[in-house]
Amino acid sequence: MSERIQADYVIETPDDPRQAAEAMAGEQSSGTFVSVPGETPELRERSAARVDSLTEEGEVEAPSLPGRMTGARYSRARVTLSWPLGNIGPDLPNLMATVAGNLFELRQFSGLRLVDLRLPDDFAGAYPGPKFGIDGTRRLAGVDKGPLIGTIIKPSVGFGPEETADRVRTLADAGIDFIKDDELQADGPQCPFEARARAVMRVINEHADRTGKKVMYAFNLTGEVDQMRHRHDLVQDLGGTCVMVSLNSVGVAGMLGLTRHSALPVHAHRNGWGYLSRAPMLGWDYAAWSKIWRLAGADHMHVNGLQNKFSETDDSVIASAKSLLEPMFATKPCIAMPVFSSGQSAIQPPETYARLGHADCIYAAGGGIMAHPDGPAAGVQSLRDAWDAAIAGTPAETYAKDHPALARALKKYGA
Incomplete structure (x- = not known):
């Protein structure tokens, strides 16, 4: 099992899908809307979320959700993001904030859905799972x-x-x-x-x-x-x-x-x-x-x-x-x-x-x-x-x- 947390999403965006996914990764890890002091290459290498894969799945003419960012057409894609376990450790409450936090509100997206999760084995040791x-x-x-x-x-x-x-x-x-x-x-x-x-x-x-x-x-x-x-x-x-x-x-x-x-x-x-x-x-x-x-x-x-x-x-x-x-x-x-x-x-x-x-x-x-x-x-x-x-x-x-x-x-x- 990877030492990285992985999450799969379906996204819809009027932006370039790759750029939208990168914004999503930055928002949910070490980045924000502008570079800040201390965000060094070393820190990004250690803590930034990655876009592990992106597969485009066509376009639609109208947005699924209202928002500030609009376009002539809206691209859909499947995206896998990953995070280093070191960002949060095996921590379920903060996993929720990481994989399902502010990303739903990002202006780049007219649609975003969390499809699946894969977690490092550390989570298995940290939590009870079903007892019966x-x-x-x-x-x-x-x-x-x-x-x-x-x-x-x-x-x-x-x-x-x-x-x-x-x-x-x-x-x-x-x-x-x-x-x-x-x-x-x-x-x-x-x-x-x-x-x-x-x-x-x-x-x-x-x-x-x-x-x-x-x-x-x-x-x-x-x-x-x-x-x-x-x-x-x-x-x-x-x-x-x-x-x-x-x-x-x-x-x-x-x-x-x-x-x-x-x-x-x-x-x-x-x-x-x-x-x-x-x-x-x-x-x-x-x-x-x-x-x-x-x-x-x-x-x-x-x-x-x-x-x-x-x-x-x-x-x-x-x-x-x-x-x-x-x-x-x-x-x-x-x-x-x-x-x-x-x-x-x-x-x-x-x-x-x-x-x-x-x-x-x-x-x-x-x-x-x-x-x-x-x-x-x-x-x-x-x-x-x-x-x-x-x-x-x-x-x-x-x-x-x-x-x-x-x-x-x-x-x-x-x-």
């Missing part, structure tokens, strides 16, 4: 093969602790593997975190004592660092097996404050992802963004779902999910478990499995379980049937002939 990942999650959930069938507490907010626990009882009796708080449910006065955790874990522990299966519940402990640690410890003391955090709410430092302390899998929610990604020529690709959080200790990461209720395309969803299984380092792969959600039902598993190529995921459905015509237990069973059929290579409609829960689900959700 796929194998640890399967062990704690008691699911050896196939996806973890999961769901989200709905309504998202409005239930009190006992109402939440009643919903969990219904889902546990239905055979669910995984349940999570909605990201909107944290520690409000209507449903305080501690009361919710105690009520929910009482139900989960009673169900485990009766059946031998402990449902994995991801409690949303998003908050200030001390609060998150306290909430984590409560969940652990109560026998819980997972906690959840909203990444964009707590930031890298907050995430690290939790994961360096955590002894439970950390379920990473990406709410807010749209403002970082939805404009095609601005922000981040998921592969780059998720590497920050994988290295910081995320065990599960949301990737949306096929035929989802949001704006993301199916191709983007699958690319995101596959990127989580690409090793970051030889010594520390930092593999995270993809979480499919958003409008999922028994309809999507065949294509999800075919395109993903494996079933190492959490497959979470809300209405796809709770709105099944025959109730939640049939909803859970329909998802298992759909995945079993997909893994066996049997068309869902054929499999459904002997699996009534799946047949009813295909009729309802297919319509």
Whole structure:
């Protein structure tokens, strides 16, 4: 692995692409808009960012983003910049400032998107990475093969602790593997975190004592660092097996404050992802963004779902999910478990499995379980049937002939 930090970008500029990329490298390292005393050749050799590669990809007639600098046409290119590790050391918060700081605002660019990252091995030694990942999650959930069938507490907010626990009882009796708080449910006065955790874990522990299966519940402990640690410890003391955090709410430092302390899998929610990604020529690709959080200790990461209720395309969803299984380092792969959600039902598993190529995921459905015509237990069973059929290579409609829960689900959700 190189001793330099590398980042890949797509740029759009009315300027000469090479000059724009050089301005970008200067702004994000030792340079500024004008030469300053002390910026010697020796200092630039030691600390300047480099344009390692630039490949032009054509022109467009109109700018993707507004700006002060305009032109008759706008060139697009793929650019790789690199920085010496000595500039910041293996430091994730300051890596963010280096690869995704002021460069988005530079006047030379009418579009700029961070596509991927490659980091020196020093980062692997400095950060925890996922402590549980796929194998640890399967062990704690008691699911050896196939996806973890999961769901989200709905309504998202409005239930009190006992109402939440009643919903969990219904889902546990239905055979669910995984349940999570909605990201909107944290520690409000209507449903305080501690009361919710105690009520929910009482139900989960009673169900485990009766059946031998402990449902994995991801409690949303998003908050200030001390609060998150306290909430984590409560969940652990109560026998819980997972906690959840909203990444964009707590930031890298907050995430690290939790994961360096955590002894439970950390379920990473990406709410807010749209403002970082939805404009095609601005922000981040998921592969780059998720590497920050994988290295910081995320065990599960949301990737949306096929035929989802949001704006993301199916191709983007699958690319995101596959990127989580690409090793970051030889010594520390930092593999995270993809979480499919958003409008999922028994309809999507065949294509999800075919395109993903494996079933190492959490497959979470809300209405796809709770709105099944025959109730939640049939909803859970329909998802298992759909995945079993997909893994066996049997068309869902054929499999459904002997699996009534799946047949009813295909009729309802297919319509």
